[in-house]
Amino acid sequence: MNETDDMESVEDFAARARAWLPGNMPRAADGIGGYKAVRRSDEEELAHIDHCRSLQRRLFDGGFAGICVPRAYGGQGLTDAHQAAFNREIRGYEYPADTQVPTLTPCMSVILEFGTEEQKMRHVPPILRGEAFWMQFLSEPSGGSDLAGALTTAVRDGDEWVLNGSKIWTTGAWWADWALCLARTNWDVPKHRGMSVFMLEIHQPGIEVHRIEMLSGSREFCQEFMTDVRVPDSQRIGPVGEGWAVAVRWMYHERTIAGGSRYVTSPAGQPAVALDPTGGPPALLPLLRSRGLAEDTRVKEEIGESRAITLVGNALTGHIAEQIRTGAASEQWAAITRLWYGTTAARNSTIAFDLIGSSAVAWSEEEQDLGEIGIRFLMRQTSCIAGGTTEMARNAISERVLGMPGERRVDVDVPFRDVPRNAPSS
Amino acid sequence: MFTRSEDQQLLEDTTKRFLEAECPLDKMRDLATHSSGYERTFWQRGAELGWTSLVVPEEVGGGSVSDQGVRDLALVAYQFGLHAAPGPLTGSNVVAAAIGRWGTREQQAGPLKELLSGEAAGAWALAEAPPNDALGRIELRAAETPDGYLLEGVKSPVEAGMDASYFLVTARSGAGLSQFLVPSGAPGLRVAPLHSLDMTKSFARLEFDHAQLPRCSVIGEVGTAAAAVEWLSDLAVTVQVAEMCGAMRWAFDTTLEWALNRYSFGRPLASYQEIKHRFADMKLWLEASLAIAAQAADAVDRDLAERSELVSAAKFYVAKYGLELMQDCVQMHGGIGVTFDHHLHLFLRRVATNTPLFGTPGQHAARLTDILEAREGPR
Numbered sequence: 001m002n003e004t005d006d007m008e009s010v011e012d013f014a015a016r017a018r019a020w021l022p023g024n025m026p027r028a029a030d031g032i033g034g035y036k037a038v039r040r041s042d043e044e045e046l047a048h049i050d051h052c053r054s055l056q057r058r059l060f061d062g063g064f065a066g067i068c069v070p071r072a073y074g075g076q077g078l079t080d081a082h083q084a085a086f087n088r089e090i091r092g093y094e095y096p097a098d099t100q101v102p103t104l105t106p107c108m109s110v111i112l113e114f115g116t117e118e119q120k121m122r123h124v125p126p127i128l129r130g131e132a133f134w135m136q137f138l139s140e141p142s143g144g145s146d147l148a149g150a151l152t153t154a155v156r157d158g159d160e161w162v163l164n165g166s167k168i169w170t171t172g173a174w175w176a177d178w179a180l181c182l183a184r185t186n187w188d189v190p191k192h193r194g195m196s197v198f199m200l201e202i203h204q205p206g207i208e209v210h211r212i213e214m215l216s217g218s219r220e221f222c223q224e225f226m227t228d229v230r231v232p233d234s235q236r237i238g239p240v241g242e243g244w245a246v247a248v249r250w251m252y253h254e255r256t257i258a259g260g261s262r263y264v265t266s267p268a269g270q271p272a273v274a275l276d277p278t279g280g281p282p283a284l285l286p287l288l289r290s291r292g293l294a295e296d297t298r299v300k301e302e303i304g305e306s307r308a309i310t311l312v313g314n315a316l317t318g319h320i321a322e323q324i325r326t327g328a329a330s331e332q333w334a335a336i337t338r339l340w341y342g343t344t345a346a347r348n349s350t351i352a353f354d355l356i357g358s359s360a361v362a363w364s365e366e367e368q369d370l371g372e373i374g375i376r377f378l379m380r381q382t383s384c385i386a387g388g389t390t391e392m393a394r395n396a397i398s399e400r401v402l403g404m405p406g407e408r409r410v411d412v413d414v415p416f417r418d419v420p421r422n423a424p425s426s
Numbered sequence: 427m428f429t430r431s432e433d434q435q436l437l438e439d440t441t442k443r444f445l446e447a448e449c450p451l452d453k454m455r456d457l458a459t460h461s462s463g464y465e466r467t468f469w470q471r472g473a474e475l476g477w478t479s480l481v482v483p484e485e486v487g488g489g490s491v492s493d494q495g496v497r498d499l500a501l502v503a504y505q506f507g508l509h510a511a512p513g514p515l516t517g518s519n520v521v522a523a524a525i526g527r528w529g530t531r532e533q534q535a536g537p538l539k540e541l542l543s544g545e546a547a548g549a550w551a552l553a554e555a556p557p558n559d560a561l562g563r564i565e566l567r568a569a570e571t572p573d574g575y576l577l578e579g580v581k582s583p584v585e586a587g588m589d590a591s592y593f594l595v596t597a598r599s600g601a602g603l604s605q606f607l608v609p610s611g612a613p614g615l616r617v618a619p620l621h622s623l624d625m626t627k628s629f630a631r632l633e634f635d636h637a638q639l640p641r642c643s644v645i646g647e648v649g650t651a652a653a654a655v656e657w658l659s660d661l662a663v664t665v666q667v668a669e670m671c672g673a674m675r676w677a678f679d680t681t682l683e684w685a686l687n688r689y690s691f692g693r694p695l696a697s698y699q700e701i702k703h704r705f706a707d708m709k710l711w712l713e714a715s716l717a718i719a720a721q722a723a724d725a726v727d728r729d730l731a732e733r734s735e736l737v738s739a740a741k742f743y744v745a746k747y748g749l750e751l752m753q754d755c756v757q758m759h760g761g762i763g764v765t766f767d768h769h770l771h772l773f774l775r776r777v778a779t780n781t782p783l784f785g786t787p788g789q790h791a792a793r794l795t796d797i798l799e800a801r802e803g804p805r
Contacts, residue, residue: 282795282798285795285798285799285802286802294799297788297792299795300791300792300795300796301788301791301792301795302791303791303794303795303798304738304742304790304791304792304793304794304795305742305791305794307735307739307791307794307795307798308738308739308742308743308790308791308794311718311721311732311735311736311739312714312717312718312739312740312743313714315714315717315718315720315721315736316713316714316717316718318717319713319716319717319720320713320717322429336709336710336713339706339707339710340710340714343710391703393706394702394703394706394707395699395702395703395706397705397706397709397710398696398702398703398705398706398709399702401709402682402702402705402706402709403686404682404685404686404696404697404701404702404705405693405694405696405697407699
């Protein structure tokens with residue numbers, strides 16, 4: 001590993017990126033200027049994902065994919081500073097947004113951290129080439145936040161494991177390729193000690209993907225039913241029974257989505273997850289002006305608040321990432337950023353709903369975009385639920401950042417078999 | 427708040443030690459009866475540490491410790507907040523910065539020297555009383571006369587107004603905004619004390635009744651001060667916000683300590699999930715405040731294009747969530763939190779007092795929208 005010996009300087013790397021981008025990546029559409037709701041049909045979604053694959057492939061061919069991933073696995077073997085420089089250069093260009101989460105982080109991050117040499121050689125290059133999209137088989141219908149309470153069971157059978165159970169809230173499992181799956185391999189030990197993690201192909205016999213219809217009409221979230229799914233032991237990641245250690249890091253990588261992950265490519269100043277592809281309340285300015293409301297004090301204060309949320313969020317994300325990078329703060333501090341994006345996205349949703357008034361609850365054919373604001377408001381809490389609830393983030397901040405006492409537990413020192421749990425849901 | 431250079435760390439540490447020694451919290455409460463909230467010698471010794479010179483150019487006697495004078499000053503202000511320290515920090519620095527940048531040689535030779543040494547205090551007479559209190563609204567008139575300028579109008583509230591020897595007065599003249607350096611004893615100027623929420627700060631109402639100023643009292647060119655006023659205002663807000671962050675830090679740390687050690691129903695307060703979750707929210711507000719306060723200071727230091735946006739975002743956020751944090755800290759303490767004996771109110775007073783001055787959170791939010799609109803170009 002003498003990758004540092006002749007490493008390209010950050011300046012040279014940035015200059016190379018600057019020269020390469022114009023001829024190779026499409027220009028991004030302007031952010032602010034008009035409110036445009038984003039909703040896609042299945043065909044449009046598949047076309048969008050294909051486009052995303054091709055953008056990732058372009059980065060790979062140009063030598064800009066997996067900037068912090070070792071060269072042996074198809075990456076560039078460079079540093080966080082190179083990734084940060086690239087994120088500055090790619091401002092104003094399209095980028096493979098949907099590859100970043102959950103494929104690159106947390107999934108690829110987990111593979112890089114816990115995978116064997118063979119597993120990394122096999123799985124990382126296709127990810128970087130845009131050929132494989134990964135999803136998380138983590139939550140279960142039996143309990144949302146209590147991930148270590150997973151009921152999905154893996155039983156060893158020779159060189160294989162047989163999986164049975166159900167996972168839920170996987171975005172896009174209907175078109176994705178692979179999944180990381182947390183399963184129980186021992187029911188006779190306490191919950192955190194009887195788990196293991198597997199890599200599995202989503203589209204195979206025994207896995208039935210069911211699409212969940214959200215109240216917004218979206219059918220992006222899925223539930224999977226696994227019946228006697230056979231997974232070779234070579235696809236187990238991390239030691240048997242130590243899956244919770246993998247899961248803890250997995251959730252850490254998930255919390256870095258909003259900022260701080262070294263594997264994420266996204267234009268600097270924007271969180272990796274496009275929390276609001278519509279541009280948020282400031283994008284409503286032209287409409288409000290046409291309604292003669294641009295000088296209204298309440299309108300100005302609410303749009304200004306939304307703008308402040310963006311600016312403070314950028315400052316906070318950089319501040320926390322820097323503290324973690326320098327070791328001044330533990331990685332647990334990522335929960336602060338998670339709480340920020342959950343609560344402020346909800347606030348933005350409320351502001352937009354408030355500003356639009358009655359058009360958000362009853363709209364004409366021409367006002368479809370405004371009706372979408374009402375629907376997004378109904379979905380408001382998603383930002384505080386998906387990716388670990390804000391309550392879990394508050395637990396992490398209070399206990400692991402501030403050192404406050406942990407909650408009293410009734411499920412740690414007894415065999416998982418004996419822990420009270422929900423009746424199986426249908 | 428942000429990464430400090432060695433010299434900045436030294437400035438902050440000496441300030442901290444000095445304030446710890448000079449401003450014990452028991453003494454701060456006793457200062458309630460003192461007219462200006464501090465002793466003149468305290469301020470002069472602080473000036474020796476650098477408190478008054480950080481945003482004044484070196485050529486005229488000032489000097490930062492790091493070439494980042496605004497950030498240096500923000501660190502001092504943060505320590506002021508952390509110790510609920512008294513003194514005309516904002517006023518003296520703003521007036522000194524204005525004279526240092528745009529003042530005449532005479533102004534720089536006399537008044538500026540006194541401000542730098544701490545011998546005199548300065549105060550910025552910018553704000554006007556309702557209904558003239560919109561952000562950036564100036565109604566005080568300066569009319570040109572054969573001998574100079576005639577000032578007519580009211581400025582209120584003026585922070586450090588009772589102990590200032592020099593006022594920087596922002597006025598409207600025919601052509602636009604102008605700034606004047608006015609000694610506290612100027613004829614036609616009446617300085618009346620105001621009551622103040624913050625016991626360690628003095629406020630005054632200034633009435634200019636046919637106040638005749640000599641020609642040499644102008645700072646900069648008459649009628650062209652708008653950009654300077656905006657810069658000084660961003661500077662003042664930056665200092666204010668850093669100070670609020672310090673006060674929030676004290677309240678947060680003290681309240682966390684309290685919750686960990688205070689037992690109720692046989693267990694520490696800190697073991698209740700409701701309490702824990704409120705601390706998690708407060709931690710978020712504190713860190714976000716520190717982060718945006720640092721960015722605002724940096725933007726003013728380097729006069730970035732985003733300067734005003736970052737300053738207004740900082741004022742909006744820190745004032746709004748800073749007050750929430752302070753009141754939540756009171757709530758965590760229960761009854762003791764609203765007594766005079768507990769120190770908490772010194773910090774609550776500081777944050778509350780800073781909140782509406784130099785622009786309310788709402789006014790700064792509206793300013794952010796104005797900036798967005800201006801960027802989008804003509805309609």
